[in-house]
Amino acid sequence: MIEFWLAAGLLLLVALAFLLIPVLRGRKAQAEEDRTALNVALYQERLAELQGQQAAGVLTAEQLQAGQAEAARELLADTEGSEGAGAARLGKALPLIAALLVPFAGLGLYMHWGASQQLAELGDQRQPSIGEMTAKLERAVEADPKSAESWYFLGRIYMAQERAGDAASAYERAAVLAGRPPELLGQWAQALYFAGNKQWSAQLQALTDEALKADPQEATSLGLLGIAAFEGERFAEAITYWQRLVDQMPAQDPARASIQVGIERARENLQAAGQPVPEAVTKAMPVLKVRVELAPALQGKVQPGDSVFVFARAASGPPMPLAVKRMTVADLPVEVELSDSDAMMAQLKISSFPEVQLVARVSRAGNATAGEWIGRGQPIPSSTQERQQLIIDSADQAK
Known part of the structure; x- marks a missing residue:
């Protein structure tokens, strides 16, 4: 023995x-940071953001419920994945x-x-x-x-x-x-x-x-x-250090999204105080440029005041938009830029997904989730810098 x-x-x-x-x-790399306090506060903020977006007609009741469930799951995942307070550190x-x-x-x-x-x-x-x-x-x-x-x-x-x-x-x-x-x-x-x-x-x-x-x-x-x-409260310094950490992490690393949430919180605090965002973050943030036009055949079928929603969504992932901008038919043709600063949810950003799809929708009722006419692009890398072209030319089947 x-x-x-x-x-x-x-x-x-x-x-x-x-x-x-x-x-x-x-x-x-062992991305180590104390995320719990930030995540709890961010969960509360995301719920308020979702409710505001539903009130503005951007989200349906079903999408609101799905967003709330997603926020709760991510908060729970961060908590359970920590293996206890000491182990998480x-x-x-x-x-x-x-x-x-x-x-x-x-x-x-x-x-x-x-x-x-x-x-x-x-x-x-x-x-x-x-x-x-x-x-x-x-x-x-x-x-x-x-x-x-x-x-x-x-x-x-x-x-x-x-x-x-x-x-x-x-x-x-x-x-x-x-x-x-x-x-x-x-x-x-x-x-x-x-x-x-x-x-x-x-x-x-x-x-x-x-x-x-x-x-x-x-x-x-x-x-x-x-x-x-x-x-x-040295938010510019926090962004600089965390951006250096994110830059070396694989895109699929689950900790990456949590660190990006911290960067976004720090960026919002800087902007609220009227201070500039570090250049490293501005350069690292993907910006999708797209020109949106209305097909000639639809010119007589829309009204100048009809709402136009231009958004990016994950090519493979949640169906809800990652970033969105709103305008009217009277603004077309128009060039639009979409970036993480236009994110609808702090945890769902363009930079969090390797590929995205650009979509433009005309909605007479001002509903971003369903309308009369739509234009869709092919999946593209989220890091694409070339200007994209979207033509609204098809009947919208989302009802």
């Missing part, structure tokens, strides 16, 4: 060594979980091919609790205080227990032993930030500066600096 546990222990050490390589030395604990599961995989194989009768006697033993795993890691660092791996995982499990002060100490030891890699400096700074009741300090600034000097794309530091700037 002792031989089995010795083998399992060796498997655990091997797993820890393998998993630490991408954790400590990889460049994989740090990121996924997959390496730790995987490492701890390795001995149990060995146990299953050993029971199948090895001394199953002897090992069956252990079947009644329960799996270790998080407290027991913490105690084991604490004993590990006591036995080998020079193990950066053990200190790193101890810091992660402390963060999962909302022991940010203890986590900061563990990360400090891990960072020093590992040669101060930028990834660990960022997580050390993050733990200190939460341990200090979200108060910025010279030490935090020094750690994030050092991390970003070694790696200008270090995700945890960029996210942390953005949070601190936003909470300090």
Whole structure:
């Protein structure tokens, strides 16, 4: 029996060594930010926006209900995906979980091919609790205080227990032993930030500066600096840091939308205060340019005061418009620009989808969801810069 546990222990050490390589030395971005407070407020704002849009005739009652459900699902997803308050601040604990599961995989194989009768006697033993795993890691660092791996995982499990002060100490030891890699400096700074009741300090600034000097794309530091700037009402700084973070994230990354919500909130605060938006955000924001015309055959079938809605919607995604502008038939032909600033919902923007479709609709009743005539474009990349052409030439079948 002792031989089995010795083998399992060796498997655990091997797993820890393998998993630490991408954790400590990889460049994989771990977008870390405290989103909960922003998401709750944004949920309330989105509900008010949807109700206003229904009152203006842009949304039907069914679309209002769908939008409310979508907002609730996204809020719930952000909450459930956080893995607890402490875990959300740090990121996924997959390496730790995987490492701890390795001995149990060995146990299953050993029971199948090895001394199953002897090992069956252990079947009644329960799996270790998080407290027991913490105690084991604490004993590990006591036995080998020079193990950066053990200190790193101890810091992660402390963060999962909302022991940010203890986590900061563990990360400090891990960072020093590992040669101060930028990834660990960022997580050390993050733990200190939460341990200090979200108060910025010279030490935090020094750690994030050092991390970003070694790696200008270090995700945890960029996210942390953005949070601190936003909470300090330095909205231009928050936008700059978060935009740097978004620029390096894949388009399909679920965390990207949450960060863009923070950018939009900061941008709105700047505009409300009459301050300019950082150029980096203006350049990064996709702008779709489209010329809208009415087919000659329809000239006698419309009235100058009929409403015209020009909008972009996801080529593959929710049916509701991502951005919309309203005018009248008298304005045609007209050139229109659609961007994230015209978004109907903070979480649904042109930049959130790789492809979009442009649509123009004539509605005598002023209803954006149904009208008499329509023009549709083919799906195009949301980053398209070339001017598009839309001709309203077909009967609208949406009733």
